[in-house]
Amino acid sequence: MTTVTATPTDDRVATRSATATIMGRPEVGALIGAVAVAALFLLVAPAFRSVGNIGTILYGSSTIGIMAVAVALLMIGGEFDLSAGVAVTTSGLAAAHLAWFFSLNVWVGIVFALALSLGVGAFNGWLLHVTGLPSFLVTLGTFFVLQGVNLALTRVVAGGVSSNSLNDLDGFASAKAVFASSFQLGSVEIKVPIIFWAALTVIGGIVLLRTHYGSWIFSAGGDSAAARAVGVPVTGTKIALFMGVGFCAWLLGMHNLFNYNNVQSGAGVGNEFIYIISAVIGGCLLTGGYGSVVGATVGSLIFGMTQLGIFYAGWDPDWFKTFLGVMLIAATLVNLYVKRKADAR
């Protein structure tokens, strides 16, 4: 065909160098940040250098990372979930109250909590779809509703601010083994949530980059009208993403329940921001359409390291939140800088 042979190669656009391609990855900023934070605490906190503490740091990170993975996917899909923090508590309380109140096998409560968590996610997505309101508003509503339900129902069922112990119910031992056990790997203690976290990161990363659902998520967040126009089921994709957050909230909620034997009804408030910050440090754009699951996992690791690093360094832990704020802004600036450099080739 004539047009093919007549087309000269456009020499204005050079192929990007390998460095630029690597620097263009969304998780690069987070990786740089993680190395910097690790270096800082290795320097100032002797206990940070102990190999045995790796397990503790990873565990702290995993309780953020499990949620951050789902929240990152949701943010890439263009939506927020401010109810993610209390949803973890809701899930734990639902399982505990149901099983305790009716003296059921705890697995009945666990399955009920799963259904409830997925239901809350689906409800968020559905409400977003029918109202057309921003997810910030819709999930802010859900946040308050769940927070109120957590406190009020716990007062009614357990007569206080924490759920009753499930120790003597059927299935407790097996549930604890599944959600809150640990094993030794050399001198490092690996708690089960670390495995959940790693598995979710791998699955989330593969779904995002290697399956067609990933393309749907990126496009739903990048330009939902365009995605819909070419045939992407945008509503379904977003509802599924909210349900993914629900699933992870259930997983973490079950861990918390069986790790501590009860759940505090006021817990979880404010954690939604930590999940969002982890995702943002990991390279997710607030506007959607761009980001990385691996980045969110590295972002959670930065949090875990900071939390324990401050403690090990003997600093006043009151500074933790301040440190988080500085980290958030620094990471966002690094991401922006790296992205601009990479885009400019």
Place this chain on the structure above:
Amino acid sequence: MNAARTNAARTATTHAGESSSYDGPVLELENIGKSYGNVHALRGVNITVRQGEVTCVLGDNGAGKSTLIKIVAGLHEYSEGTMKLRGIVRQFGSPRVAQAFGIATVYQDLALAPLMSVWRNFFLANELRKGPFLDIPTMKRICAEELTKMGIVIPDLDRAVGSLSGGQRQVVAIARAIYFGARVIILDEPTAALGVKQSGVVLKYIAKARDAGLGVIFITHNPHHAYLVGNHFVVLKLGHVALDAHRDELTLEQLTAEMAGGQELAELSHELRSVHPEKVVLPHDAPGGIEAPELDPNELAGMEDV
């Protein structure tokens, strides 16, 4: 042509109630109307699209062209009349349904996700898979081939679409529709943002798609482009069909006149005579102070439609 193309064609032919031997017009719109509240964007529109023909839809801003293609593409549902696809009345609930019936669309705003890579955009919602996973090498290869055929070379298909030039983006959107359109492709103002050379390439592709037996709906407000490739011309004006003619019944001059509103064009050239195109004046360096041109009430009414 290739695996994906035949796949699309196959899904298009397996819908219930269709016979494979159908040889009437692929798409018939009868008295189609669409209202948004009390605004009638389209009223009583009749259009017939045959496979192997280019049907040009022309009209000024606000004539109802975009509404019309959104109905055919499945973005909007029509509120009056009937739309028949291969003789069977259909109402597409979503663009996905329209695509499953073999209708692909190039939207005026291109419908590309700016932060996504070129190849992901090309195959968006039509991804090739190997088992549960994306078949990335094949998708990149096909994408590169199709874009090369259209006359653009993008060395790095992982580049975000947002970093391409307007013309390159247009070509990506057109290449995608031509690759996936099984029966009908709709092009909404595909040449509006393009230079002369790339417009030529797009027009050649429209002819190629026609030769391959597709029904092409070519929406434009450039009668010269339309006349180069069109078999059939429909001019829309304020939501009505103002002209519906086959190529044999029409010359380019008539089409241009009809499109521009004939008499209105004559008036315009008369009025513009007073602007003196050869005139040069001293530089203007204070902000503001530029007089509005004098417009008559008809022209003002036309602007409100935009």
